[in-house]
Amino acid sequence: MAQQLTERPPTSISSLPRIFRAAARILATNGLNQGDFVRDTFDRESTILHAERPMSIVAALSCAVTGDPHTPSAESREAVRVLAHRLVVRSEGPYGEDGLALAFHVDEWGDVEGRTTESAVSVLEAAADACEVSA
Template identity: 60%
Template sequence: MKQNPTDPTNFPAGDRRPTTVAGVFRAAARILAANGLYQGDYLPDPFDREMCIPHFLRPMSIVAAVKRAVTGDPHTESLVANEAISVLALRLGDGPQWGDIASLERHVDNWGDTEGRTTESAVAVLYAAADASEQVAA
């Protein structure tokens, strides 16, 4: 049986993890579409005080989805994830105030935490950022 390449459970696995910024954005968009956007932290109950659901299955912030798309874990950093977060931060709003990765993550998360922000709008922004990244790379 042939697997659907857009199925959110098809990544990250083995060599299928995205290696380009556009690929990261598309993978993160699929994760958010499947799990939902979480506002206020990377994901609900990050210290497992009330939930026993694995972190990668919970709703998550945009930053956590980007990290999960690359590493399989919404808490683990990587150079490709940090690059994607940097590119996305520069696309959102007026841009970040500072250029360090913590400020870039905070800027992306603040955009995602805006009252009324929906999963659909976050997914749309990630797909638009993927398309724009491919045009720049071409």
């Protein structure tokens, strides 16, 4: 009987560009949501599937991998980590290396007043390009 892996292997560099581009397409289609993972998280006003609503950058990265903006994976967490180190908020990078600090930093960048969907899409596309160049 074959031994089963209990942990998934680390995300390969070659899969990061696909994740970033898929997240960019999700945001280009659905829009960027500021302040929460998805617009109307508790379904008070909308019956649209969460994966089809405007969402944060971190939610889009999760959705690109798992199909659900609320369900991160090892791959989406790695994408968040890489992206967090590309973004600067108030002249600073992420304040910590744990997953929560990295996700907070990425979403803080996305929540800057006046941030547009187009700029979030551009950042994700640039991250994809940078990963392809470094591969």
